Amino acid sequence: MYLLWGESVGIALTILLYCEFLGLIWWWGHKISKYSHPFRYYGLSFTVKNGRDFLFGLSLGSVTLCVFMALQVGFGWLTLQTVNWLPLSARLLPTLGMYFVDWQGAIAPGLLTAIGVGFAEEMLFRGWILSELERDYSQKTALIAASLFFAILHFIKPLDVVLATWSQFVGLVILSIALVLARWRCEGRLGVAIGLHGGLVWCYYIVNTTHLLKPTGIVPEWVTGINGNPLAGLMGIIFLSAIALGFRGLPKR
Structure with a gap:
């Protein structure tokens, strides 16, 4: 083709x-x-319960990333890029029009992309691969192996890029651990994991597409996220760790 x-x-x-x-x-x-x-x-079932799990995960992922970015704006590490309010009324409406078109072109396509990415990666990594590892190994071994496999396959890049964005590898491992724990806490269903993954991708897609936020340079990139990627920064790793610990503390359902 x-x-x-x-x-x-x-x-x-x-x-x-x-x-x-x-x-x-x-x-x-x-x-x-x-x-x-x-x-x-492998965790894929089209039931009302799994649908509720998905909506919960989507909300959790979206809200988490919004809080993550709002905190950085509050600390002064990021700045909001707002509409350029020009004094001439003749040029104001086109400016506003372009601003809303950017948002319109980010929300719906971003949601579709996020759901597609969430479903595809969760069915592969937390669905099939994790389930097959659990057949032959302990849960701890399966968790570590699946998370390393997830991070390594996302890191097939030139050596200079790997060295420049090494912190993203840590973020990917912790993200995978959180998603595995999310599946385990929901009787093996993938709904929460797909939703959480999709929610994070959706918010990141919108911010990237609309160029809503810009680093101020007060703190290094490895704090806020290298190249604007939350997974490649200390703050992102802390937030993902909090989500993982939250799922670990929940009783199995």
Whole structure:
């Protein structure tokens, strides 16, 4: 498909390959692991309970990132980029129009992207891979292995980029630990993990697309997030650790 149609087929090819992956893990679960309902075993079930879990996770992820950024604005580490209120009324309306178009073009596409990313990555890392590791190893070993695997696969980059953004690796490991604990606390369902992952991606997408926030330079990038990525900063790692500890402290349902 790529050779025939070039770059324009990139997204379609990605979706096709992921559908193939879903078919393969269903076959693997049904024929190799002998599960009667492979997707349900991997945490994917279309039930009201899992839907509520998803909405809770989406809200938690969105609110967490909003609080994270609001605190940094309050500390003076980030500044809000507001509309340029020009004195000439003839130029004011076009400015406002562009501002709202930016937001309109960020919220809905961002939500769709976030849900897609959340579903795809959770079904792979906290669904299939974690479940298969749990078959042969202890929960602790499965947790560590799945989290390292998640971080390493996100870090296949040139060496200079790896060294420049090393703190993001720590953030990815802690994020994975939080998502694994979220699944364990919900009877193995993936709803909260998909929602939480999606909520974080959604808020980050909106802020990036609208250029809402800008670092003031008062503190180093490794505090707020290298290249604006919350996962690559001390504050982000602290917030993710708090979420992980919160799920760890919850009783299993």
